[in-house]
Amino acid sequence: MNHEPCLILKNRKIAPDIFELAIHAPRIASSCTAGQFVMVYLDKREILLPRPISVCRCEREDIYLVYKVMGDGTKHISTLTPGTFLRITGPLGKGFTIKRRLKKVALIGGGIGVPPMVMLYKTLKDVQADIYLGFKEESILTEHFEGAAGLYIATETGQEGMQGNVLDLLNYKSQHYDEMYACGPKPMLAAISQYVKNKAIPLQISLEERMACGIGTCMGCVISGTHGRAASEVNGQPPDYMKICCEGPVFYSDKVVLDA
Numbered sequence: 001m002n003h004e005p006c007l008i009l010k011n012r013k014i015a016p017d018i019f020e021l022a023i024h025a026p027r028i029a030s031s032c033t034a035g036q037f038v039m040v041y042l043d044k045r046e047i048l049l050p051r052p053i054s055v056c057r058c059e060r061e062d063i064y065l066v067y068k069v070m071g072d073g074t075k076h077i078s079t080l081t082p083g084t085f086l087r088i089t090g091p092l093g094k095g096f097t098i099k100r101r102l103k104k105v106a107l108i109g110g111g112i113g114v115p116p117m118v119m120l121y122k123t124l125k126d127v128q129a130d131i132y133l134g135f136k137e138e139s140i141l142t143e144h145f146e147g148a149a150g151l152y153i154a155t156e157t158g159q160e161g162m163q164g165n166v167l168d169l170l171n172y173k174s175q176h177y178d179e180m181y182a183c184g185p186k187p188m189l190a191a192i193s194q195y196v197k198n199k200a201i202p203l204q205i206s207l208e209e210r211m212a213c214g215i216g217t218c219m220g221c222v223i224s225g226t227h228g229r230a231a232s233e234v235n236g237q238p239p240d241y242m243k244i245c246c247e248g249p250v251f252y253s254d255k256v257v258l259d260a
Contacts, residue, residue, distance in 0.1 A: 003041055003087040004028070009062060011080055015140045017069045018112070019078050021053075026061035028090050034120035035095030035183075035206050035250045038065070039214040040077060041087040047073050052211045052245070054183075055091065056115035057122060057144070066115040066141065092214045093249050096120055096181055096204055102127050104149075106177045108166050108192060110134045110184025116206050118144045120181055130175065134166035134188070167191045177201055183208070186258055193253040203253040209244045216246035223248075224257040 010022035028038060032055050039050040051073045053065045069075050080086060105127055109117040114133055118141055121129060130150040133139060137157050145151050152169045153161030162169060166188060176199065182192050183206035196203045212218040222241040242248065242256070 003089050005085045006088050008080055008082050008084050008086055010082055011078070013078075014066070015138050018140055019067055019069065020056070021065045021067065021077065021080075023063050023065065023086060023088065024061060025063045025088060028055075028088065029058040029061050029063050032058055032063065032091040032119075033095040034098075034123045035116055036091040036093050037214070037249065038063070038088050038090030039092060039211070040065075041089070042073060042076055043087060044076055047076060049073070049212050050089070050214065051077065052092075052209075052214055054116045054206070054249075055119060056141070057119045066112070068112045089214060093245055094247065096123075096206070096250050098123065099179065102178045104128045104130075104175075104177050106130045106132060106170075106175070106180045108132045108134075108170075108180065108182035108184070110166055110182075110188045111136070113182070113184030113188075113206070113208065114141050116183045117181070121145055121148065130173070130177070132166045132169045132173075134169070134184070135160070167195060170195060179204070182206070189253070190258040193258055196253065204250055205253050205256075205258075207244050207249045207251065207256075209249070211245050214245045216243045219243065221245050223251075226255055226257055 007024040012020055014020050037052050037054045041050045053067050056064045056066045069078050107117045128149045131145045131148045132152050134154045137159050139153055139160050154164045154169050180201055180203045189205045209221040212220045221244040225240045225242050
């Protein structure tokens with residue numbers, strides 16, 4: 001897959017260490033679906049590997065990426081200025097599956113896992129959607145969920161919304177949904193997966209993972225599947241691994257092992 005040179009339109013800080021990057025990328029914008037990501041190449045000799053970033057939303061011929069500065073790569077991205085070009089590959093991965101005849105759903109985002117929920121929310125049509133968002137202190141991107149049936153926020157500090165996390169919100173509201181979708185840290189996803197087991201609610205989760213290639217070549221972003229684990233426990237065979245970059249990043253929660 002070719003690396004497409006794309007024009008940077010905007011690169012602004014929206015919260016401590018959180019930036020929104022707007023890029024003119026007509027081909028990617030026209031074909032991207034909720035839950036997919038792009039690989040961003042840095043063209044910096046000392047930073048060889050690209051960085052995977054989920055697409056937050058698409059507007060006409062532009063894509064919007066929201067990322068957190070966590071290391072040298074994302075720190076370098078935060079210094080890029082409008083009018084310059086960035087090499088990008090995408091859209092990549094398997095996004096969310098939106099079934100027909102859904103009446104009521106829940107979208108759950110934790111921290112930097114909130115951006116994919118924005119595009120998913122904008123994709124849903126004629127569906128009642130409750131939004132559950134969890135942050136450490138300060139919320140982001142809440143303006144993009146206007147019109148949602150319910151918007152519920154939790155912060156660890158209690159600075160905004162309920163003090164606690166998204167699981168606390170789910171337990172407090174105790175609603176039933178036709179389907180749930182979530183993206184965030186793996187401990188959060190594991191807790192929500194446990195939550196839905198007794199409620200018979202399908203849950204799709206988008207996994208965050210470091211990636212070297214984004215196209216399934218390097219085998220650096222694998223996760224164990226539940227079918228493979230069951231087989232290995234019975235007959236001693238190696239577990240069945242799936243590539244997050246191309247078989248995901250979105251999986252049904254009962255198909256992957258989150259505590260591995």
